[in-house]
Amino acid sequence: MQIESGVSLKPYNTFGLPAVAQTLVRITDDAGVRQVVDHPDLGTTPKFILGGGSNIVLTRDMPQVVLKVEVRGLRVVEERADAWIVEAGAGETWHDFVAWTLDQGLPGLENLALIPGTVGASPVQNIGAYGIEVKDRFESLDGVDLLTGRSVTLNGEFCAFGYRDSVFKHSLAGRVVITRVRFRLPKPWQPVLGYLELERKMAEHGVTRPEPRQVFDWICAIRRAKLPDPAVVGNAGSFFKNPVVTPEQCRDIIGRDPEIVHYPMPDGTMKLAAGWMIDACGWKGKSVGKAGVYEKQALVLVNRGGAIGSEVMLLAKAIQESVYGRFGIRLEPEPVVV
Template sequence: MFLEKNVPLQPYNTFGIAAKAQALVRVRSEADLLAVLADPQLATLPRQVLGGGSNIVLTGDVKALVLKMEVSGIRLSGETDKHWFVEAGAGVDWHALVAWTLDKGYPGLENMALIPGTVGASPVQNIGAYGVELQDRFDSLDAMDMFTGEMFSLNAAQCGFSYRDSVFKHASGGPEALGLAGRAVILRVRFALPKRWKPELGYLDLERKMAETGIRTPDARQIFDWVVAIRRAKLPDPQVIGNAGSFFKNPSVSPEQCADIIARDPKVVHYPMPDGSIKLAAGWLIDACGWKGKTVGHAGVYEKQALVLVNRGTDEHPCTGGEVMTLAKAIQTSVYERFGIRLEPEPVVI
């Protein structure tokens, strides 16, 4: 274990917000976490796990001990008649994993291509895109209890997945409510990729690609290429314009609520869900309120996709996390006043 002090975090968060970690440890194995627990000064500090920094908004310097997850490695860990099982370290870049699985002939993750972040963060957020969520391809994970130092594994049911949610985002509520926020650190994740693969094509953008290309039965590689092209056309590259990807969750409403909105705004983008609810496109709601391209301070709404907030700051006048959250709250107010819907942010605010 190597402890670093006063570490600039601007390179480690995709929004590019300037902040520092008072103390940071790079975690490349279980031994690094055990060393933290064995150190009398570090063991009692609050902790903040940091993966790719693609889903956080820093509102100031981080006083907690930052655990920078850098566990590497991808491998085929097993297979059955129905699945290939692929294991990846928590520090592996998510898109790199998706590309690796396709290169090896293991389809199933292609709809989630180009999602920023690391493998270790993927179960926390239950990431998803274009009709596929992590829980649809998840097998199990290995994590460490940062109170006891014990390793443990969880299957999908034990992770409590729901839309952009899991047990890793909730603190324990007692013996009947399992919450692992602030307690568990994910080290490895395993995915069950189907041998009887079928394409997931139920989203409008993919339907448009089929119409444009005339390809009605795309393979996994074709879907991967389409998703990459769609995302690059809509979303800014964090290396060029700082951002945290989709800033708000797509809200779900009842069919009656949706019908009421359609009566007032017939063009509202909506998708029926298996449970009978209707998912609305948060980006459309924000755009309808006139926010696309607008700026508050040094934080702005991306001109090509209203769901994305971006860093408009400069070296002389950097964007702050406070400005980002001021803009986010103003957007939430506008959407609620017009549609009666409360948008929830996706990133973790630190």
């Protein structure tokens, strides 16, 4: 267990926002979590679990003990008749893990390529893109309870996955440090291609049955074309969730804004494109202080250089009010605001 004091968190959040952790502990295995739990000073102090910092907005310094999860390791657990089971340490970079599975000849996660963050954060957020969510490939995870120090293994049912949601945002919020995650990659592989951007790629390349690596490359190209690289422009990816409404609500909005982008969901509800609504309200490219709305994708808020967390949140609230005033929909932020 490595304990550090007065650590700048600016390098540890993809927005590049300034904040200082009074105490930071680097967690490299389950034993490290138990050492924190048993520590005479740290054990009873409030904790904050930090992965890749790709889904947080830091608005202040951190008095809590920051547990920086850096558990490594990649392995194939087993082959079953209908699937491969693979495991990654919670501190592994998500995109690198996706690329590793393809290098092993084990496809199934390619639609989730280039999503920022770590493996350990993926079930917390139930990350998803282009027709796939973590819950669709999730097998189980290991973690350590911060109250008891006991190891836990949780399956998908217990994780209670929802749209960008899980039990780790509710009853287990800040309670369990995830250390390893296992994924189920179905056999035989079937591509998930039901998105217009992927259909355009197939038409462009004259391919009707793409290989896994092609899908991976296409997803990376699509994301790079419309989303800023956090290493270049500070951001936390999509800042707002796409709101889900009833068919009646959707018809009402279409009556006022016929061009609104919307998608039917399996349960009969309708998903609205938050980025389209933000763009329709005229926010694309606008700024509040040094925080702004990305010019190529209105769903992404960016740090234009030297922004602080309060500027980001002031911008976010202004966008929420604009969208609510025009559409009657209250957008919900994806990142955790600290």
